[in-house]
Amino acid sequence: MKPVRKAVFPVAGLGTRFLPATKSIPKEMLPIVDKPLIQYAVEEALAAGIETLIFVTSRKKHAISDHFDRAFELETKLAANGKDDLLECITNIIPTNVIRADVTQLETLGLGHAVNCARGLIGDEPFAVLLADDLIKSDGPGCLQQLISQYEKSGRSTIAVQNIATEDSDQYGMIEPSSIGREVLSIIEKPKPADAPSNLAVVGRYILTPEIFPLFEQVGAGAGGEIQLTDAIALLMQQQSIEYCEFTGRRYDCGSKAGFIEATVDYALERPELRDKILLHIRDSLNR
Numbered sequence: 001m002k003p004v005r006k007a008v009f010p011v012a013g014l015g016t017r018f019l020p021a022t023k024s025i026p027k028e029m030l031p032i033v034d035k036p037l038i039q040y041a042v043e044e045a046l047a048a049g050i051e052t053l054i055f056v057t058s059r060k061k062h063a064i065s066d067h068f069d070r071a072f073e074l075e076t077k078l079a080a081n082g083k084d085d086l087l088e089c090i091t092n093i094i095p096t097n098v099i100r101a102d103v104t105q106l107e108t109l110g111l112g113h114a115v116n117c118a119r120g121l122i123g124d125e126p127f128a129v130l131l132a133d134d135l136i137k138s139d140g141p142g143c144l145q146q147l148i149s150q151y152e153k154s155g156r157s158t159i160a161v162q163n164i165a166t167e168d169s170d171q172y173g174m175i176e177p178s179s180i181g182r183e184v185l186s187i188i189e190k191p192k193p194a195d196a197p198s199n200l201a202v203v204g205r206y207i208l209t210p211e212i213f214p215l216f217e218q219v220g221a222g223a224g225g226e227i228q229l230t231d232a233i234a235l236l237m238q239q240q241s242i243e244y245c246e247f248t249g250r251r252y253d254c255g256s257k258a259g260f261i262e263a264t265v266d267y268a269l270e271r272p273e274l275r276d277k278i279l280l281h282i283r284d285s286l287n288r
């Protein structure tokens with residue numbers, strides 16, 4: 001079995017839910033406290049042993065490349081002023097042995113289309129997909145590490161899932177789990193609650209085998225008129241079994257304003273220098 005060494009980060013979405021903030025920067029550059037969402041996802045991938053990071057970007061996404069590049073002027077200034085802690089946090093985000101590549105998605109035709117844009121760089125290997133707007137906080141191994149550990153036992157494509165309220169099924173890919181084991185029996189993108197096969201929703205972490213790539217050619221416009229990753233996975237399931245992983249950790253839906261703010265509050269409360277101030281502010285606000 002080939003190891004999972006490459007990860008795809010689709011970052012070409014329009015981010016319309018966060019306009020006007022996302023007019024000129026990608027939503028993945030929005031910070032939770034002081035770190036952009038994409039950096040949390042990259043750090044989760046690096047911790048899971050990923051060695052090649054592939055960003056599927058659109059034309060206006062230079063901010064993501066710039067974020068992971070050196071910033072000589074800033075570095076020189078911080079070094080001269082003895083700001084070693086700040087210098088440390090902007091350098092070596094990505095170790096030098098890790099390869100970083102950008103692929104342009106010329107048209108935003110959907111998540112499936114974005115993943116297929118990375119095909120030439122993935123080749124014949126299993127790979128990970130991380131959606132940075134799903135921020136996952138875990139005390140133990142990260143979500144991607146948990147998926148990779150499961151993949152290393154089964155050799156099967158593996159999808160992260162979590163329980164959601166049935167009324168929210170039209171915001172997610174939804175799976176039908178087997179009663180024994182961890183096999184996915186069916187998967188459907190954004191069904192109405194009445195059509196949801198279970199309460200298990202797909203979260204933005206996937207391990208996929210390369211057999212998925214030719215299947216994108218058969219996938220037409222699906223939910224929302226987009227080429228859906230879920231629809232390609234449904235076709236892959238006709239060829240090989242796929243597993244789900246009910247990961248341990250808390251997921252924040254940072255693609256929604258409420259989830260983004262929840263993450264901001266929780267991550268801030270974990271910072272010793274912020275915790276007391278934020279708690280005081282929350283108590284004050286509630287009493288007002």
Ligand code: G1P
Pocket residue numbers: 111131134171172173174189190201202203204228229230255
């Ligand atoms: C995408 C996927 C969906 C998945 C979700 C998780 O949807 O298409 O299957 O459940 O991410 O965040 P999106 O949030 O891009 O609409």
